[in-house]
Amino acid sequence: MRVVVMLKTAEGGRWVVPQVVELRRRGNEVIVLLPAGPGRLREQLHRAGVPMIDSPFQFRFRPGVSTFVQLHRLRRLLRRLRPDVVQYHHYHAALAVRLCAPGLDLARVFMVPGPLFLESGVIRAAERILCRLDDAVIAGSGHTAELYRKLGRPDRTLFAIPYGVDTRLFRPVDAATRAAARHQLGLPNDTFVVIMVAYVYAPKSLVHRGTGIKGHAILLDAWRRFHRDCPASRLILVGSGWDAAGEEYRQELLGRFEVAGEPSIEWFAGVIDVGRYYAAADVSVSPSLSENHGAALEAGASGVPSIVSDAGGLPETVSAGSGWVVPAGDVAALLAALHTAQAEFRAGDLDRRAARARELVERQFDSGDCAGAVADVVEVAGGLHPVPRRRRRLVGTVPG
Incomplete structure (x- = not known):
């Protein structure tokens, strides 16, 4: 055929x-x-x-x-x-x-x-x-x-x-690999690390007017409040603008949220291999306003629990024990989920969610x-x- x-x-x-x-x-x-x-x-x-x-x-x-x-x-x-x-x-x-x-x-x-x-x-x-x-x-x-x-x-x-997602390419790492990844990124062991992997798309004219659909602005807004309460935390953003308009919008976000002067945030553009960033992360966030399954599958396959919005197919990427679902566009709900995840990190309970995240992706994705x-x-x-x-x-x- x-x-x-x-x-x-x-x-x-x-x-x-x-x-x-x-x-x-x-x-x-x-x-x-x-x-x-x-x-x-x-x-x-x-x-x-x-x-x-x-x-x-x-x-x-x-x-x-x-x-x-x-x-x-x-x-x-x-x-x-x-x-x-x-x-x-x-x-x-x-x-x-x-x-x-x-x-x-x-x-x-x-x-x-x-x-x-x-x-x-x-x-x-x-x-x-x-x-x-x-x-x-x-x-x-x-x-x-x-x-x-x-x-x-x-x-x-x-x-x-x-x-x-390729579950052979994306998979959990051992303790030594995780420690090396965090060391390379300058992340102490007791720091709570949140990651968002997504291209930046400029706001669309027909839907979600004025806001990029991947939800970068929503996470950055929540992060300002979260980091104020939990200073031992870092946010890693991975992804450039999808096109010229997307990169222009990314630059606007960098200025609006004063990312350059904020030591708790690092934004890596032009990354091809995202594996070492997942290896260093404790929780992945996908705050999209519209999405299929997105980066939550890569995160889950890597053994990283996810906080996802309820947009599109994202709720399908987590189970009751592997992650959290919050209303799309709701900064307060995302902030609360970050606090819950950070509390589990401090208590040493995220490992259970990590294992369940991997199991779900292996079984269905x-x-x-x-x-x-x-x-x-x-x-x-x-x-x-x-x-x-x-x-x-x-x-x-x-x-x-």
């Missing part, structure tokens, strides 16, 4: 690599369409020996002849490649394939990496109709699957399968298992199997 996988980025979306590798392992031919230019996703696919083609569509829907020409070229490319299945990630890629593929003999599978676009009433109304053009929808979380169910997507072609489930759906759509061999559904959990 020939599968074309389409993404709107050559940098992000690296969670697709295990899926592509699994499809190829099963003997399928896979070709990935990416925007032209360098990026870490392109590098990983190249190392895996995956064929790539620069997409003729630039993933911008602007009125005019240029958009029509790009869609026409994409249609010609798909007609030439003659795939059995086109699997697309990101909403712009979904729109492009839906618009250019009518009449082509191929199956269309939309894997949804996050619910943000469905939080716009205008897009949600359009998606109620447009999603009928997909042969299957794979939601990246149980939350997103429920949103599509409410839009009328039938259960027989709707799947909830996470992108997952291993990227190898998730990639296998995605490959099942893609092969069913392409006609290799009459029915899915397995269906993975996620259930949100409650805070503990």
Whole structure:
């Protein structure tokens, strides 16, 4: 079977690599369409020996002849490649394939990496109709699957399968490795270390206007109050701006919260290997306003308990004993959770949560298992199997 996988980025979306590798392992031919230019996703696919083609569509829907020409070229490319299945990630890629593929003999599978676009009433109304053009929808979380169910997507072609995390790459470290990581970062053993790993996205115009969706401002606001009460604490932020607008917003946050003059906060941008930061951390925070599963999976696989907001699929990443769920955008609730986590750190009780966090991720979010489930759906759509061999559904959990 020939599968074309389409993404709107050559940098992000690296969670697709295990899926592509699994499809190829099963003997399928896979070709990935990416925007032209360098990026870490392109590098990983190249190392895996995956064929790539620069997409003729630039993933911008602007009125005019240029958009029509790009869609026409994409249609010609798909007609030439003659795939059995086109699997697309990101909403712009979904729109492009839906618009250019009518009449082509191929199956269309939309894997949804996050619910943000469905939080716009205008897009949600359009998606109620447009999603009928997909042969299957794979939601990246149980939350997103429920949103599509409410839009009328039938259960027989709707799947909830996470992108997952590499539990071999991200795993708990021993005491010596942890001590070395903290020493390198200048962190005393008795310091409570909080980490947030996320790119910085500029505020969106259609949803959550004025606030970056990853919630950096919410955490920084809570941290000022928390550190005042608990001075033996440090906050590590890992992640640059996703694009120029994201970096501009990050610089604005640096100034607004006076990060440069605050010794309790360190912000590392341009980091590729986040492992040593997780090794040094006691608790991870994901305070997003909109999210799939985010960095909570990497943290959990690394044996770091998480405080997550109740946005999107984040509550699915913790169990009653592995972490905490707080209302999105609620600074006071996040502050209270930080105090609770710090008290457990002082009492030596975080180790139990760390073990449960690792167990949960191994059980439900291993990227190898998730990639296998995605490959099942893609092969069913392409006609290799009459029915899915397995269906993975996620259930949100409650805070503990």
